[in-house]
Amino acid sequence: MIKIKNLYKNFKDKVALKDINLEINKGEVVVLKGKSGSGKSTLLSLISALSKPTSGEIIVADEFISKLSDNFASRFRLENIGIIFQKYNLFNQLTTFENIISPLIPLNPSKEELEVKVDKLLKDFDIEDKKEIKVKHLSGGEQQRVAIARSLINEPKIILADEPTANLDKNLSLEFINIIKNLKTKERTIIIATHDSLFFDLDFVDKVYELEGGELCF
């Protein structure tokens, strides 16, 4: 599903990622662990084609995404990837419904199709009663569930989560882990970048990679 070969990423003079090589299969749950600044978020950003590598190759769903133009990269994300950000990155002034449908707007879906998809996600994440409420009025846990729902509205094959529990208490973090466990049953490939130890010994996690100073440690 995801192949990374000899990947390097530099920010000016600073080496963010160095000679990364890894392979992730379809339906696997992978945890990228490491301290802040170790390169976890940079790696997720490259896998999602939000930024381009300095050198090396990233092949996601048989697509050389490191060579995609901005517009193709965007469409690639829309069709294949759902991203859950650490800070959720929601539109706080908009409602739950408006946030969740936002990725699909360019595709101009039918109203019925949209309603069915959104209602299912709202039900799955137990936020049905928050549908018309502005996101800024929701709790941290509810905001994260909205962010997850948004990342799933396009039915992505791959889900990337960047420090998903950094802003959550233990109960909400465990709740998130349950959501991930549930998503694994639906054959989604999930990569979680985290330094939260709750993720390290989970039975449904297939691989754990550690990053240190931009390098993979096995």
Add this chain to the structure above:
Amino acid sequence: MINRYFLEFGLTTLYINKTKNLFIAGVLTFLVFLVMSFMFISSSIKYELKTVSSSMPDIIVSKTIASKQRDIELDYIYKILDIKGVKDVIPRVWGFYRFDKAGVNFTIIGLDNFDYDYIKPLKRIAKLYNFNDLNSSMIVGEGVKKILDKAYYKDEFSFITPKNKIKNVKIIGEFDSDISLFSNDVIVLKTALAKEILGIKKNYVTDLVVEVPNKDEIQTIATKIKLLNPYIKVLTMDDINQKYQEIFDYKSGVFLALFLVSIFTFFIVVSERLSGVSSEEKKEVAILKAIGWKIDEIIYIKFIESFYVASISFILGCFLALFYVYVLDGVYLRDIFLGFSDFKPSFEFVYHTDISVYAVGFFITVPIYVASVIIPSWRVAVMDVDEVLR
């Protein structure tokens, strides 16, 4: 097929930067209001002047000695009539009467039934009033009537003649001509009475109006009249139009200065937008890109957003300007355009605007603002947005 979600989402996302959008909408509305007020007023005045000038006499002959206008002898009527191409010469009696109490000047016009139609805009008076009944009474313009009423001259007004005598004249009527700018400060009296009030001698008049059927001959005849006497001053219709235009252009210039200040303010807002995008706006664009929107789709949504703001501001600004100019009668601004005499005429602006006026107002505001939003958004959209999202 139009993607209605874009239209709805564009409207919704205006809430993301609600305060900023409201501020910009306010500035834009004010700018459109100023621009459109100026255009409405100027098109009203131009229409008024055009109508007045279309009824101007072909040639006006007066006498000027030492740069001062003097009354002209009636004998010149026959001398001018001898010039080939002249159809008629009509004497006019008119002048200004200072009403110190109100600090204004009235325009006195002497009019007899046999020559009432030499000023076409006042023709209606002749239809409404019998000039034989005028004798020691007068018909006044709407503005004059208001001023006299305020000074408690309800039915009669006491003129002071140049011989220092009081002349009581009854007000028998009020007229409002189609051309309010022209007739507003006018008082119409019988010629003899007007002469007495203005101190014009028996065989003299203020000036002479010359009718020339062939308009191509006006300039030649004007030159011939000028040659009759070195003190004679000849004004053609074109000269008068030119003078009106100069007054209007001067007033427009004053407004232009005001207008430039507001345009300058607008461009400061625009350049502020172009030079930098707020972190909130950067984040908004970055999120859209991260969730799979293409650059052109981000630009499109920004276009819709800014078009909503600019269009609503434009429509609101137009309505405010219409209300201000045609309902509030352009209070304050009218003084800039019409305050060229002591008399402040209660001239009402007549709506006479075509679509091009709206088009000009639209094109100097809406596209500029839309561009000022789209360009920085495009800059952000083509950037590496990874950093913004962390």
